[in-house]
Amino acid sequence: MIVNLLNSPSYTNSNLKGKNLADNAIAFKGYGNKVLCDYIYKKAYQLHRVNILKCDVKGVENYFRNLGVDANFEGNNIVAYGCHKAAEIFRKLNFILPPKIGMLDFSKEYHPDAKNAWAVCTLFHERHGISNIFPPRSVIFNKFMHNPVIQINGKPCSLNWENYAYILQNDAKTGWMSTGHFFSVPLHEFAHNLHTHHLYSKFGSPEPAFPYRFNPFTNEILKTLKKPIGVYSDQVKKDISEYGTDTRFETFAEDLTENIIQSIDPFSLTLTKHPFSVHDDNPVVERIVGEIWEGVIQP
Numbered sequence: 630m631i632v633n634l635l636n637s638p639s640y641t642n643s644n645l646k647g648k649n650l651a652d653n654a655i656a657f658k659g660y661g662n663k664v665l666c667d668y669i670y671k672k673a674y675q676l677h678r679v680n681i682l683k684c685d686v687k688g689v690e691n692y693f694r695n696l697g698v699d700a701n702f703e704g705n706n707i708v709a710y711g712c713h714k715a716a717e718i719f720r721k722l723n724f725i726l727p728p729k730i731g732m733l734d735f736s737k738e739y740h741p742d743a744k745n746a747w748a749v750c751t752l753f754h755e756r757h758g759i760s761n762i763f764p765p766r767s768v769i770f771n772k773f774m775h776n777p778v779i780q781i782n783g784k785p786c787s788l789n790w791e792n793y794a795y796i797l798q799n800d801a802k803t804g805w806m807s808t809g810h811f812f813s814v815p816l817h818e819f820a821h822n823l824h825t826h827h828l829y830s831k832f833g834s835p836e837p838a839f840p841y842r843f844n845p846f847t848n849e850i851l852k853t854l855k856k857p858i859g860v861y862s863d864q865v866k867k868d869i870s871e872y873g874t875d876t877r878f879e880t881f882a883e884d885l886t887e888n889i890i891q892s893i894d895p896f897s898l899t900l901t902k903h904p905f906s907v908h909d910d911n912p913v914v915e916r917i918v919g920e921i922w923e924g925v926i927q928p
Contacts, residue, residue, distance in 0.1 A: 673895035674794060674811060677710070684710040692716075693730065700730040707790045708732070708770045711812035714898045715819050718889060721900055727822040729767040734774040745777050745788055747814045750821035752851060765838045766825050768818040800872075807870040807887035812898070816889055820882040828854075828924050850924045854878050861917055868914040881921045884914075 684706040692713060693700035702709040716726055727750065736744035743749060748770045751763050763769060777788040781799050786792055794811040801809025810816075828851075833844025835851060854877040858865050862874040873883035888904040920926040 669895050670810075676896060677811065677898075681706055681710045684713075689713045693726075696720075696726060698726050698728060698730060701732065702730070702770075703732045703772070705732060705770070705772075705790060707793060708815070711815040712768075714812050715815040718816070718893070718898070718900060719819055719823070722904070724819070724823050725766075725826045727766050727768045727819065728764050730769075731763065731767065732770050732772050735771045736775040739769065739771075744771075744775060745779070746771055747793070748818045750818045750825065752825055765829070765834065765836075765841075766822040768815070768822060770814075803871075804866070805871050807873060807883040808890045810890045813886050813890060816886045817882045820885040821878060823885075824878065824881050824922065827922065832924060853926065854921065854924065858917070861913065864911050864914050865917070868911045877921045877926060881918055884918045 686702050686704055686706050686709045689709040689712070690700045690702060693716065696716070698716075700712070702712070712730055719726055733739050735741075735746060735749075739749070748768060751765055751767045751769065773789045778785050779788050779796070780786070781796065786796065788796065793814075797806065797811060797813060798809040800806040806813070828847070829838070829841040832847045832850060834841035835845055835848035837843045856877060858874045858877055858880050865873050865880055869880065869887065870883045873880045885904070889900075892900055892902045892904045894901050917926065
């Protein structure tokens with residue numbers, strides 16, 4: 630991760646800073662990198678699959694509500710389990726949580742262009758049929774009510790939460806995503822929430838939204854961050870992921886997600902080292918991610 634982020638108040642962790650955490654995390658992006666990592670991931674996922682089936686979804690919703698987060702998983706134990714684990718990591722790092730977590734049928738209730746997305750994080754009160762139901766920085770997961778089918782290795786595969794882990798592993802193998810870990814999607818969307826909070830705290834919100842000051846000119850910064858990474862695409866694709874080249878927002882979220890995955894114990898999904906001790910191989914990419922975080926990258 631980026632060294633200069635360590636001095637950013639909203640990106641530091643007072644609980645972990647200065648402590649000698651056991652550096653025994655298995656560093657892997659998911660399937661396909663190392664035989665040992667693949668084996669450990671398979672064994673860990675078998676354990677988590679059992680825990681997912683046992684997941685008390687209502688209990689997780691109450692957990693979030695006690696933290697001031699309005700959460701409704703509509704009985705989806707896979708999403709609930711992943712969000713709970715992601716929230717525990719974010720709390721350990723003193724990162725802000727999204728104000729609301731919910732489920733929608735993206736093909737009808739959100740936006741047709743995002744109908745096959747796993748999840749989204751709202752930048753502001755986006756006018757995609759959800760009106761003001763979801764406040765800024767909300768994380769919304771797809772219910773996939775339209776039963777989409779994708780192709781993996783030339784074979785049809787239903788795009789749904791039951792096939793979630795398998796599809797993510799394939800995405801990591803192809804380099805599309807920075808990690809194929811089964812709870813990387815909640816981490817990725819929580820990262821967007823964190824980044825948006827930092828930008829709105831620094832520049833103001835483009836629409837009136839408590840607790841941020843109103844600054845319509847922030848929308849120009851958001852427009853820049855929604856652009857592809859441009860001349861740095863090849864370097865970001867190699868060092869982070871192909872999806873990380875899609876927009877500058879995705880560059881940041883993909884990078885932070887990968888760094889967190891590389892900093893956790895695969896069985897407990899708890900931090901064994903600070904994610905900021907994980908550095909990008911390319912100093913140019915490291916600088917770019919830092920600029921994206923601060924919203925100062927050139928158009």
